[in-house]
Amino acid sequence: MSTPTSTTSAESAGPVDWAKLVADARPGVVRLEVASCDARWMGTGFVVGPHQIMTAAHVAIDAQTVSVQGDGFNTTADVVGLDRGSDSALLWSPEDLQHPLKLAPVAPQLAAPVALLGFPQAVSDLRVTQGIVSGLQASADYSDVDIHLAGLIATDAAINGGNSGGPALGRDGSVIGLVTGKQVWNVEDDPVEGTGFLVPAAQLAPHLREWRDLTPPDGGRGCDGDNQAPEAQGSILEVEVVPDSAEAGDVARSLVLHGESINHGDYEIAWGLFTPRLKRDLGSLSTWESGLGSSYWTNLTVGSVEVSGDEAVVEAALRTEQDAKDGYRGQTCSIYSLTYSMKRDGAAWLIDHAKNAQGSPRACP
Known part of the structure; x- marks a missing residue:
């Protein structure tokens, strides 16, 4: 059990080298793109184990697919644990995750730096804000998702949409809390500034211990209206993004989310990643969906991404597997050389056109 003396000495140490602490933590912080059956949103998470990512419960609630952008990699994740009482959730990813962040063993003091x-705001590059611990027993209510929190850390560090689920670092680089939200109005409807909230590490630790060994269940997901084609049991969509840029990762995430949605039978989500023009060309969700049959994505390699304003051209290689009756000329494994035309729609990239450079897929070797 930590003593007040050890806490005081840690908090009153010399100046903090924030540049070094952030550089050390950066590989362990990930950008999340989440889709439900009828919406998409962004959030942040941080690595806590070989396959585990912690984030806010309100980021993970109703998630059908989760696309993850890390430091030099793109992958997917599933929700394996969620607790509204602490606004915390744990994701499991097939990626071999590196650089886990540690939860602080001791609560911060009032006025400690953070x-x-x-x-925030769906940016592609990591952002950092600084402040102090301005309170230790704050509370917050998010009635729309039935989350009511107490014992929170208050901070004056800037928080915006997209920060939720991210780590708050103390002066030693450990995670003192998870970003949950901020107060915008008081009870008298007056605007409030500089009041953000963090879920303390002490509230996160018990759930992390409880969920650490959990893995995603087989099946069980889907949206109303999907035909619930069998999931690709045991199949993980392997993704490689060759261009090493934030823009390339941003564009690739939409393709990953599209493929993952197809694999899980979440066809409404996959359909939502088409532009209105492509939807018109395809006719209807049911027509497009029926053409997929048993096909699912197994490998996606994004070879190049050229972005110009709100448009992008992507060269990619896609491998699919399917029953012989659904494959081109009876193929059970097919390889496509695709050129995608993409258009930016707010924070997301939508597929506007896809062309197979070879005219038809070739059979896997």
Whole structure:
């Protein structure tokens, strides 16, 4: 059990080298793109184990697919644990995750410095804001998702949409809390500034211990209206993004989310990643969906991404597997060389056109 003396000495140490602490933590912070059956949103998470990512419960609630952008990689994740009482959730990813962040063993003191890491306003590059611990027993209510929190850390560090689920670092680089939200109005409807909230590490630790060994259940997901084609049991969509740029990762995430949605039978989500023009060309969700049959994505390699304003051209290689009756000329494994035309729609990239450079897929070797 920590003593007040050890806490005081840690908090009153010399100046904090925030540049070094952020550089050390950066590989362990990830950008999340989440889709439900009828909406998409962004959030932040941080690595806590070989396959585990912690984020806010309100980021993970109703998630059908989760696309993850890390430091030099793109992958997917599933929700394996969620607790509204602490606004915390744990994701499991097939990626071999590196650089886990540690939860602080001791609560911060009032006025202790803090740095928040995340992806506010759906940006592609990591952002950092700094402040102090301005309170230790704050509370917050998010009635729309039935989350009511107490015992929170208050901070004056800037928080915006997309920061939720990100880590708040203390002066030693450990995670003192998880970003949950901020107060915008008081009970008298007066605007409030500089009041953000963090879920303390002490509230996160018990759930992390409880969920650490959980893995995603087989099947069980889907949206109303989907035909619930069997999931690709045991199949993980392997993704490689060759261009090493934030823009390339941003564009690739939409393709990953599209493929993952197809694999899980979440066809409404996959359909939602088409532009209105492509939807018109395809006719209807049911027509497009029926053409998929048993096909699912197994490998996606994004070879190049050229972005110009709100448009992008992507060269990619896609491998699919399917029953012989659904494959081109009876193929059970097919390889496509695709050129995607993409258009930016707010924070997301939508597929506007896809062309197979070879005219038809070739059979896997």
